[in-house]
Amino acid sequence: MFRDLMLEDIFALQEKGPHTFIDVRSPKEFKEATIPGSINIPVFDDEERAEIGTLYKQVGQEVAKERGLAIFAKKLPNFISAFKNIETPMTVFCWRGGMRSKTAATVLDLMGIHTTRLNGGVRSYRQWVVHELEKEDFSPDFIVLNGNTGTGKTEILKRLADNGYPVIDFENIAGHRGSIFGQIGLEPSNQKKFDSLLIHELERFKTESHVFIEGESRRIGKVSLPQYIYDKKESGMQIVIHLPLAERVKIVLADYEPWNNPERFKEAFQLIERRLHTPIAKLIETYLDNGEFGLAVELLLEHYYDPRYRHSGDKNTDLQKVDIEAKNVEDAFKKILQTIERIKTPSLS
The missing domain is CATH 3.40.250.10 (Rhodanese-like domain)
Incomplete structure (x- = not known):
């Protein structure tokens, strides 16, 4: 029996x-x-x-x-x-x-x-x-990868994980990239699924002194981070990645592949269209209609995402911050490893 x-x-x-x-x-x-x-x-x-x-x-x-x-x-x-x-x-x-x-x-x-x-x-x-989530018991500090949209933060997290560093990828377990276009091509998690995956990641890394994450808002798609995790993220060390605009456009196109879901991109853009100056919005819409996705992404970065990121960054002026100027993701990853060596602790060896 x-x-x-x-x-x-x-x-x-x-x-x-x-x-x-x-x-x-x-x-x-x-x-x-x-x-x-x-x-x-x-x-x-x-x-x-x-x-x-x-x-x-x-x-x-x-x-x-x-x-x-x-x-x-x-x-x-x-x-x-x-x-x-x-x-x-x-x-x-x-x-x-x-x-x-x-x-x-x-x-x-x-x-x-x-x-x-x-x-x-x-x-x-x-x-x-x-x-378990209500215990608010997670002692490792966060090292937070920040930077404008398209600076390869998710790819760098993957490379850090592949090299044995402790990493929690909130976007991956949320099934969402954190932007208005973030669920296209993915299967978003609901809160129950997200919480279940999150608690196991927290359990997995609870004895580390530092864990690498990406700078996220508290809400990622349909789910929200626990407040204490978000607060810990806000107070963590910030590594801010800077890449040339042309490189960022390439990264966004590779991540989202808008040509595979042109209608959904158009629908998502219409949700933010009113927040842009009318001539810019009309130009982006024309580029999307014509399949000129690179030009559309460039304008979205310059006129929508970058101003929003600057505004959020202005609120966190007292944080420990390291700026990484790089040519591409590979260059950024190498410089982040060099940064880690300078702040090395036993758990990051």
């Missing part, structure tokens, strides 16, 4: 070796929020879940259960087969540790596949995440 385990029991099991979490909720629920690293083997797909929910509300619990069993019975061979491919110890869960995970664990047990079930489901995990 399968065992119900509390969240802390499963964390202890994970420390002993590989452990697979299986979310048996529908794909839509899984996409909205789950335990990071989980895989999705749903008892019901989105349409089936909606059908059963409607029956439950409009007809009754027993009819809904019967329909659910009928649907699940037809997909049992594929369901069991998916679990047979998992070679690690495993734990199944649903939202509250209710019927779906109980049904999955029972069937697996009958087929000789050992699994445990998370008591309280993903809701218990969400409660743990909220509790």
